[in-house]
Amino acid sequence: MAALYACTKCHQRFPFEALSQGQQLCKECRIAHPVVKCTYCRTEYQQESKTNTICKKCAQNVQLYGTPKPCQYCNIIAAFIGNKCQRCTNSEKKYGPPYSCEQCKQQCAFDRKDDRKKVDGKLLCWLCTLSYKRVLQKTKEQRKHLSSSSRAGHQEKEQYSRLSGGSHYNSQKTLSTSSIQNEIPKKKSKFESITTNGDSFSPDLALDSPGTDHFVIIAQLKEEVATLKKMLHQKDQMILEKEKKITELKADFQYQESQMRAKMNQMEKTHKEVTEQLQAKNRELLKQAAALSKSKKSEKSGAITSP
Numbered sequence: 001m002a003a004l005y006a007c008t009k010c011h012q013r014f015p016f017e018a019l020s021q022g023q024q025l026c027k028e029c030r031i032a033h034p035v036v037k038c039t040y041c042r043t044e045y046q047q048e049s050k051t052n053t054i055c056k057k058c059a060q061n062v063q064l065y066g067t068p069k070p071c072q073y074c075n076i077i078a079a080f081i082g083n084k085c086q087r088c089t090n091s092e093k094k095y096g097p098p099y100s101c102e103q104c105k106q107q108c109a110f111d112r113k114d115d116r117k118k119v120d121g122k123l124l125c126w127l128c129t130l131s132y133k134r135v136l137q138k139t140k141e142q143r144k145h146l147s148s149s150s151r152a153g154h155q156e157k158e159q160y161s162r163l164s165g166g167s168h169y170n171s172q173k174t175l176s177t178s179s180i181q182n183e184i185p186k187k188k189s190k191f192e193s194i195t196t197n198g199d200s201f202s203p204d205l206a207l208d209s210p211g212t213d214h215f216v217i218i219a220q221l222k223e224e225v226a227t228l229k230k231m232l233h234q235k236d237q238m239i240l241e242k243e244k245k246i247t248e249l250k251a252d253f254q255y256q257e258s259q260m261r262a263k264m265n266q267m268e269k270t271h272k273e274v275t276e277q278l279q280a281k282n283r284e285l286l287k288q289a290a291a292l293s294k295s296k297k298s299e300k301s302g303a304i305t306s307p
Helices: 027-032 057-066 085-094 126-167 169-173 179-199 203-208 210-305
Strands: 002-008 014-017 035-037 044-046 077-079 105-110
Touching: 126 210
Parallel strands: none
Antiparallel strands: 002 014, 035 044
């Protein structure tokens, strides 16, 4: 009985072939939680829900520092502190100022002074390195698939030829050795003429030709460029919507501020009027008190002089 291994997400047991190589996930978990790119830092992460479009690290940074700005080097929207993302900041401290990327022509490629760490000898930025390696991986998988299919077809042809050869064994014994020797050069010359004229297509020859690899890489890079253009258009739309919302919030804030100031001025005016009325009433009461005290004194003096 084959050994069973647990999925790292649902913890159900499956054969080893049914789990993914990297994260050991089953097919249902791979569909429910696909690996996507973070909207901000562009790193790949396992998506927990469809509404979650940023990785956990960026989510924590958003809570601490707010919405990030585009990095001044790589233009990735991941500059939470200052004008540079953390990746470019660390690379600049370690390798010095950035150079121009040979693929995207942006000033965001850091020279590690080691040719082994370059991609085919090219100085590429982080995003272009990932895209290039992804294209190379897809090309290798396609070549592997084509080679396996060609080997399977070749084995089928050999099996068919062996079966047909066994059924006509008696008839082939009557052929003379001279006719066989004459037939072999004919087949060889025919094959050479076909290959030199280029009328036929062989999967093995196509796999060895560098033009096919370049064509696949160019097609993949065109798809990457189209995807990036689409994402850039979406980002532009998001920026326009945010700027519109900011303008509306500013207008609302100014209106509320003007209303608050008018209300404060009205309250200050009312308070001043009430204070003046109270002061006038107080002065009037003081006058009345003085008159009463004066009248009482006059009455006392009259009462003393009367006997």
